[in-house]
Amino acid sequence: MSTALETKELEFARQVRRALDETVASVPPAAVDRLAAARRAALARKKPEPVAVPVFVPAFAGAGAAAGLSQPVEPQRRRSPLRRLAFAWPLAALVISLIGIAYWEDQQRTAELADIDAAMLSDDLPLNAYLDHGFNAYLSRAH
Numbered sequence: 621m622s623t624a625l626e627t628k629e630l631e632f633a634r635q636v637r638r639a640l641d642e643t644v645a646s647v648p649p650a651a652v653d654r655l656a657a658a659r660r661a662a663l664a665r666k667k668p669e670p671v672a673v674p675v676f677v678p679a680f681a682g683a684g685a686a687a688g689l690s691q692p693v694e695p696q697r698r699r700s701p702l703r704r705l706a707f708a709w710p711l712a713a714l715v716i717s718l719i720g721i722a723y724w725e726d727q728q729r730t731a732e733l734a735d736i737d738a739a740m741l742s743d744d745l746p747l748n749a750y751l752d753h754g755f756n757a758y759l760s761r762a763h
Contacts, residue, residue, distance in 0.1 A: 749755050
């Protein structure tokens with residue numbers, strides 16, 4: 621309900637109550653007794669309303685409870701193989717991609733080493749020059 625409608629209903633209820641309170645003194649006592657008896661009879665015939673209250677149970681409600689006080693636990697439903705596969709495929713994709721990245725990096729390193737070896741073998745310097753530590757330092761600064 622909107623707030624304006626609720627406000628109007630509350631104001632109407634106040635006016636009715638005020639009018640009844642003002643005229644209650646002029647009602648004859650016999651009518652008051654009959655109204656009271658009719659109210660009691662109506663309350664006796666009234667059917668109890670079913671109360672549906674949601675119950676929220678914490679996940680660990682029965683963790684420390686005594687054996688007689690715990691609620692029965694529903695058996696777990698078994699998951700279908702397709703549902704288990706749906707949970708496993710991201711993990712499998714991750715493992716496959718990590719293996720692919722490691723293989724690609726190994727291929728890159730091998731290609732770099734092959735380029736260095738090819739450059740060394742095609743050079744005119746004698747092999748003893750490559751054994752000199754100073755020359756190796758020069759090569760590392762040059763590239």
